[in-house]
Amino acid sequence: MVDVILGLQWGDEGKGKIVDYFAPHYDIIARFQGGPNAGHTLYVDGKKMVLHQIPSGIFHQNTINVIGNGVVLDPVTLKRECDAVAAFGIDVKKNLFISDRTNIILPTHRALDKASELSKGEAKIGSTLKGIGPAYMDKTGRNALHVGDLLDKSFTTQYIKLRLKHQKLLDNFHFMEDISAWEEEFFEALEFLKTLKVINCEYFVNNKIAEGKKVLAEGAQGSMLDIDFGTFPFVTSSNTISAGVCTGLGVSPKQINEVLGVTKAYCTRVGSGPFPTELHDATGEELRKIGNEFGATTGRPRRCGWIDLVALKYACMINGVTQVIMTKADVLDSFEELKVCTAYNINGIETKEVPYQLPRVQAEPQLQSFKGWHSDTTKVKESAALPDTMHTYINFINQYIGAPVKYVSNGPGREQIVHI
Incomplete structure (x- = not known):
């Protein structure tokens, strides 16, 4: 199971x-x-x-x-x-x-990631520059090196062959950064990797x-x-x-x-891309400040906005979600009014579906307001002790997305989770 x-x-x-x-x-x-x-x-x-x-x-x-x-x-x-x-x-x-x-991420994968992102200019996608995309490209291109290859006596030969291929691509990008220090660290780490199961x-x-x-x-x-x-x-x-x-x-x-399925009680996004419910005002800044919304990997400030139920229902559908866990509900404790997106308006037409062209269209969120609970929920242990207004908020989400919110996280601590 x-x-x-x-x-x-x-x-x-x-x-x-x-x-x-x-x-x-x-x-x-x-x-x-x-x-x-x-x-x-x-x-x-x-x-x-x-x-x-x-x-x-x-x-x-x-x-x-x-x-x-x-x-x-x-x-x-x-x-x-x-x-x-x-x-x-x-x-x-x-x-x-x-x-x-x-699949193993090589130093040249990281270099390719950086070179590719720099070449896009304002059209960049917000890559974390960790070499993820190039590594998956080698996987689908049938060039990748795997953990199992480490014990093969031809591993170094395979590595050099792939590195030379990557270098030609880097030359096309006019990428001149010295990555020799990356390689030294990489081969030291490979020796450690060989000691694992x-x-x-x-x-x-x-x-x-x-x-x-x-x-x-x-x-x-x-x-x-x-x-x-x-x-x-x-x-x-x-x-x-x-x-x-x-x-x-x-x-x-x-x-x-x-x-x-895990969802925040509101929405955030790091990097570029569409975000229909994004808030560019003091409310968005307050969400970021209270929620400490800065990337765990990149440290970049996260874009913040109201919860998007159109996207959330879509995600529940394609995943076959049976239970929902709502995190960071306590971040909303101080808000007098909350809003949720129940539809998009695209070129004067209302829709409750996520369109294929979402990055290319202006999807105006249709928002429904809810009264905030305006109380400290971080110490609550039982569902019955949560504010009625929070239950109203959660019940509406349950009905809209067609999947039950079974748990609410009300703080960063391991024990700060309420079973609904």
Whole structure:
């Protein structure tokens, strides 16, 4: 049995904390896509920890953590994270497993990412410059190097061949930056990677399922950044939706059970791309300030706005969401009035569907107002103790998106979650 936790917006929904919260109920936590462009923030013993590659169950010592074949892996980032996790007394070599089919991010992938983004000028898509896109391009172009290739005696030859191909592309971009220091760090990290447990992930996970083990598949980024169904071209380079679990871990669709979708009580977005409910006023600034909306990976200020139910319902539909977890509800505690987007007006026509051309059209949000609860909810433990106005807000969202909000996160702490 495989349950899934994934984001329903443009990322940054707070998935890391949610996975950490549910982890004790599972035997295996598995990342199925994405790379170090996604930061999952946890608080361990009161200390902030941001994970980019390691699954968010790593701090539960009896839980197996798997990096699946759908992930692109930066060995340098992985080594740094393993060192940081080890500082908390966690033995990563005991419970971290990596698929032999996982693609490796090379230093030249990072260089290509940077060169490509710089060449776009004002048309840039807001890449995190971590080499994600170029690494996935090599995957689909059948040039990629995998973790399993590290033990092959021809690995260095394969690396040089791919590096030369990348250098020709970099020359076309007139990219002159010296990346020799990146390479030195890269090869040091490869030696560390060889000391970790490399597995045949598809057999490993399916055998565990056959033994009755419970698996939680952890997504990165958000559904609206999916390469196929997101706001293209302002998307990531992988399938962030629940369908990506099957291709990213090697499990069949019949193994998927619950799909838990995570959404903020409002909306944020990092980088470029359409954002119909974005607020360019004092309210948007207040959301950013109260919610501390700055990227865990990039540090960039996030764009903020009201919750977009058109996009949220779309995300629930394509993922088959069975339960919704609403995070950062406490950020709305001080607002007298709240608004939600219930439709778009595009060229005078109202629609409740996300259009293919969303990046190309002016989608004016149709907003419905709700009375805010204007009270401190951060210490609330039970659903009955939440303000009636919050229940009204949540119930409206339930009815609109057709999926129940089952949990509300009311603070950054691991214990600050209310079961509705």
